Amino acid sequence: MTASGVRLLEGRPIADEIRIAVAEDVATFAAANGRAPGLAVVIIGRDAPSTVYLEQILRGCAKVGIHAEFVELEGEATERSVAAAIRRVNADPSVDGVIVQMPLPPTIRLRAVIDAIDPAKDIDGIHPLNAGLLRLGYDGFLPATAHAAVEILRRSGIEIAGRDAVIIGRSAVVGMPAAFMMVKEDATVTVCHSRTRDLAEHVRQADIVIVAAGRPGLVTGAMLKPGAVVVDVGINLVDGHVVGDVDFASAVKVASAITPVPGGVGPLTNALLLTHLIRAAERQASARHALARRATAREPSEREPSEREPSSTEPPEREPSSTEPPEREPSNTEPPEREPSNARPGPSAAPRGDR
Numbered sequence: 001m002t003a004s005g006v007r008l009l010e011g012r013p014i015a016d017e018i019r020i021a022v023a024e025d026v027a028t029f030a031a032a033n034g035r036a037p038g039l040a041v042v043i044i045g046r047d048a049p050s051t052v053y054l055e056q057i058l059r060g061c062a063k064v065g066i067h068a069e070f071v072e073l074e075g076e077a078t079e080r081s082v083a084a085a086i087r088r089v090n091a092d093p094s095v096d097g098v099i100v101q102m103p104l105p106p107t108i109r110l111r112a113v114i115d116a117i118d119p120a121k122d123i124d125g126i127h128p129l130n131a132g133l134l135r136l137g138y139d140g141f142l143p144a145t146a147h148a149a150v151e152i153l154r155r156s157g158i159e160i161a162g163r164d165a166v167i168i169g170r171s172a173v174v175g176m177p178a179a180f181m182m183v184k185e186d187a188t189v190t191v192c193h194s195r196t197r198d199l200a201e202h203v204r205q206a207d208i209v210i211v212a213a214g215r216p217g218l219v220t221g222a223m224l225k226p227g228a229v230v231v232d233v234g235i236n237l238v239d240g241h242v243v244g245d246v247d248f249a250s251a252v253k254v255a256s257a258i259t260p261v262p263g264g265v266g267p268l269t270n271a272l273l274l275t276h277l278i279r280a281a282e283r284q285a286s287a288r289h290a291l292a293r294r295a296t297a298r299e300p301s302e303r304e305p306s307e308r309e310p311s312s313t314e315p316p317e318r319e320p321s322s323t324e325p326p327e328r329e330p331s332n333t334e335p336p337e338r339e340p341s342n343a344r345p346g347p348s349a350a351p352r353g354d355r
Contacts, residue, residue, distance in 0.1 A: 007156075007257040009231070011148065011268035014155050018271040023064040025278045029285070030065065037281035039068040039123075040089040042100045044077045044108065050101050052242065053235060053266065057099075060270045066277060067094075079108050083116040090118040096281035097123035099273070102173060103214075110172065120284055123276035126173055134180055141276055146177035148269040149210050149231050150185065152259060158208070158229055161186035166202055168192045168219065168245070169212035174233055178210050199223070211245040221250030230258040233265050 030036045039061055041054055054070070061068035071085055082100075089095045098121045100113055114122075119129040125141040133140030153160055165187040169175030175191065182189045192202050194213075200223040203209055211219050212233035224230065234245030244261030251258055259265055 006252050006255055009152050009156050009158075009229075009257050009259045009264060011152055011259070011264050011266060011271075014152065015267040015271035018268075018275060019060065019064055022271070022274045022278055025282075026065045029278065029281055033281075033285050035094060036065050036067045037097070037277055038092075038095045039066055039097045039099070039277055040092070040095045041068065041070050042082070042085055042089070042098065043070050043072040044082060044101055045105055050103065050235075053270075054101060056266070057270050057273060060274060061277075064274060066274065077105065077108065079112040082108060082113055086113065086116040090116075090121060095121065096284055097121050097277040099124045100126075120287075121280060123273060123280050124173070125177065125276075131172065131177070134177060137184060141280070142181070143173050143177045144273040144276060145212070145233060145265065145269045146174050146181060147272050148265045149174070149178050149212070149233050150181045151272060152231065152265060152268055153208070153229070154185070156257070158257065160208065162188070163207040164188050164190070164205055165208040165210065166190050166192055166206035167210045167212070168199070168203070169214070169233075171212065174212040178212065178233075182208075182210070213245050215245055216243050217247045218245045219251065220247045221252070221254040224251060224254045226254055227256040228254065230255045231265065232259050232261050234261065235266065 026037060039057075041057065043051075043054065058068045058070070071089060073081060073085055086098060086100070089098050098117055100117070104110060104113060110126075114126045114128065117127050119127045119141075122130050123141055123144070125131065125134065125143040125147075130140040130142075134142060150160075160182065165182050167175050167179045167182065167189060170179075170191055170193040175193075179189050179191050187208065190202055190206070192199055196202060203219060203223045204225050206225060206228060208229045208231070209219065209224065210231045210233065214234060214236070216234065216236040216238050218234075219230070219232075230246055230251055232244035232246040232248075234243070236243050236245070242262050244259075244264075246258070246261075248258070248260065
């Protein structure tokens with residue numbers, strides 16, 4: 001709570017609770033599989049705000065026992081070199097999750113990167129398969145930042161159902177996923193973007209505002225409805241300081257609750273990413289064990305010989321021996337088959353060949 005009575009929606013206390021649960025899950029996984037879950041972070045260039053975020057992720061992994069490492073592309077990265085690096089970590093059985101530094105350099109298309117990620121290791125939910133599962137309301141990996149923006153509302157007890165929500169930003173990794181998640185929570189959602197006319201008017205109608213535009217100070221207190229709840233997803237470096245997309249000083253005078261930057265969505269994003277990783281690791285381990293069981297079931301065992309090859313423990317089919325009487329020809333002492341007589345049972349009795 002601030003001095004003006006506005007509630008601060010802080011992500012750190014929630015993130016701490018999540019990390020405690022993740023640490024227990026990691027220990028259980030390591031005991032069952034002989035290794036810790038593994039994360040690979042693909043870095044293309046050194047963008048200052050995103051590097052800060054990624055280093056926080058690595059520190060968070062270390063605290064809960066997850067093995068994490070940077071896969072840094074040196075020199076002038078191309079779409080082909082980035083895709084090749086991603087495919088290498090896809091094929092590494094010790095890596096359970098892959099994330100790629102965002103934003104990408106302007107010379108590299110997002111589609112070229114996301115298509116290369118194995119959906120089973122796509123813990124940031126950017127592959128088209130996971131994006132489609134989200135859109136359809138099915139179980140898949142959620143983009144961690146969008147997940148955190150909605151989860152901080154849920155865990156803070158903010159009512160979402162039936163309320164008007166404005167999402168500012170339509171990116172495939174934050175804005176649109178957050179909009180889909182808010183719809184799933186039964187909010188009435190408006191998505192605003194750089195071409196939206198009169199942004200302030202849309203924002204002024206919203207009970208909940210989620211800002212993910214990447215423009216520092218875009219939303220001010222003058223644009224907000226009194227009592228609105230504000231979730232600031234932005235991470236911008238201005239004069240050596242990390243600031244959000246919301247002008248905090250003016251917004252805090254109008255909002256009823258607001259996330260600080262830093263300390264709001266960021267810590268929760270990192271913690272939720274760890275939950276995605278452990279889920280990916282458990283799913284992949286389960287799939288490998290199931291595959292091994294099927295392979296074992298297909299192999300002939302000593303007790304269950306193959307139908308094609310007789311087991312050495314089974315006797316071969318024997319030729320008739322001299323001690324076994326041959327099949328006898330009908331002799332004169334055996335009566336021939338008799339024609340049906342009036343003494344036989346009626347039609348309800350089955351013929352000899354059908355008995």
